[in-house]
Amino acid sequence: MYKRFFKRIFDLILSIIALPFWFIILIIIGPIIYFQDKGSIFYNAPRLGKDGEIFKMYKFRSMKISAPDIRNEDGSTFNGEDDSRLTKIGKFIRKTSLDETPQLLNIIKGDMSIIGPRPDLPEHKELYEGNEERKLEIRPGVSGFNQAYHRNTIPWKERIKHDIYYIDELSLCLDIKIFFKTAASVLKREDIYVTDNSTKDSSKF
Template sequence: MYKNFFKRIFDFILALVALPFWFIILFIIGPIIYFQDKGSIFYNAPRLGRDGKVFKMYKFRSMKINAPDLRNDDGSTFNAEDDPRLTKIGKFIRKTSLDETPQLLNIIKGDMSIIGPRPDLPEHRDLYEGNEERKLEIRPGVTGYNQAYFRNTVPWKERIQNDIYYIDHLSWWLDIKIFFKTAISVLKREDIFVTEKNTNSNKNKGVGM
């Protein structure tokens, strides 16, 4: 009942409540993004949604105009603290996760959930193997099980298996734990960027569920 009905209701209500606070962020961050390099405030990224439907995921733009698309060996998006493609304000909104806040609009539209698997690029669907397409059974989330406990410290394929674990154990209580774990990680700015050191150290990290 929660998975198929109440989860969407909670998402919609909480997103509406948060929307006025997000407008404050928009009015402060938006002009800074624009005046640093006279580019668009938003980055509208195509992503895979529920049942494989492609949608536009909204983010504050953190990179310079016409920045090249860099990928890791596993096909996931390159993400590093010293990434020269980031603007000055871009580095700040990445570290504080403010770049993800426009996804409130995706939640209201029904493209996303507050808690769920982080959405992949459309072309990643061709790289799914075995049971990995199960990731598309539910709406993607602004944050999720993998994002809360491992963030960017595990390979892409391992993230997908974490997403499937979440789908198989989805409950109201699990969503609550993920929400507060995410809040703590964001406040501590933990595991935002990929490094060899924290990737190796997190392979044996206990999730504590």
Template sequence: MYKHFFKRGIDLLLALLALPFWIVILVIVGSIIYFQDKGSIFYNAPRLGKDGKIFKMYKFRSMKMNAPDLRNEDGSTFNAEDDPRLTKIGKFIRKTSLDETPQLLNVIKGDMSIIGPRPDLPEHRELYRGNESRKLEVRPGVTGYNQAYYRNIVPWKQRIQHDIYYIDNLSLWFDIKILIKTAQSVLKREDIYVKEKSENRNKSQSVEM
């Protein structure tokens, strides 16, 4: 009942309640992003949504304009605390997860849920094997089971299995626990960056996590 009916209503209510506070963040953070390098405030990235639908996910831009795309060997996006692609404000909003807050707009639009699997890049669908496409059964989340309990310390394929575990055990109480744990992890700034730097490959276009 919660998964199919009440979850969307709760998402919309919480997002609308948080929207006035986010507008304050937008004015402050957006101004700093713009004046640091005169670039776009937002980074809008195509992502896989529910049932494989591609949508545009909103983030505050944390990287320099036209920064190269770096990937880990498993195809996931590379990130590190000393990443030279990050702007000064970008390092701060990454550590505090403020870069993800524009996704409240995605929640209001219905592209995302507050809690759910983090969305993959569209090309990642070609890399799914076995039951891994099951992560597309629900709306992707602003935060989720992986982000709350593991952040960036587990490989991408393992994160997908965690996503499937979440889907199989989805409940209001599970979402509440994930939300509380996410808040704790953000405040402690735990496991923000990938620990192991794998061999990366460059692409010409700019891609953020």
């Protein structure tokens, strides 16, 4: 019952409560992002949603205009502490995870959940093996099991295994644990950046 009904209800209630506070963040962060390089405030990233449907995931733009797309060897997006593509404000909002807060709008729209597997790139669907496509059974989350307990310290394929474990064990209790563990990790700024910086040109991906 929680997975099919109450999870969505809780998502909507908590998101609507948080919306006024997010508007305050938008009013403060938005102009800084714009005036640093006169670019768009938001970055709309195509992602795989529930049942494999593609949606636009909203983020505050943390990179310079026309920054190149760099991937790790496993195909996941590169995220490094010394990434020269980041703007000054971009480094700050990455470290504090404020860049992810516009996904509140995705939750209200029904694209995402507060807790769930982090959404993959559309092209990742072709790389799923065995039962890995099961991670698309539920709405992706702003945070999830991996973000709470590992963040960027483990390979993409291992994250998928954890996503499937989460789906099988999904409950209100587990979501509450993940929520508070995520909050603690964000406040401590733990494991923000990938530990293996092996990268490749996305044109070869």
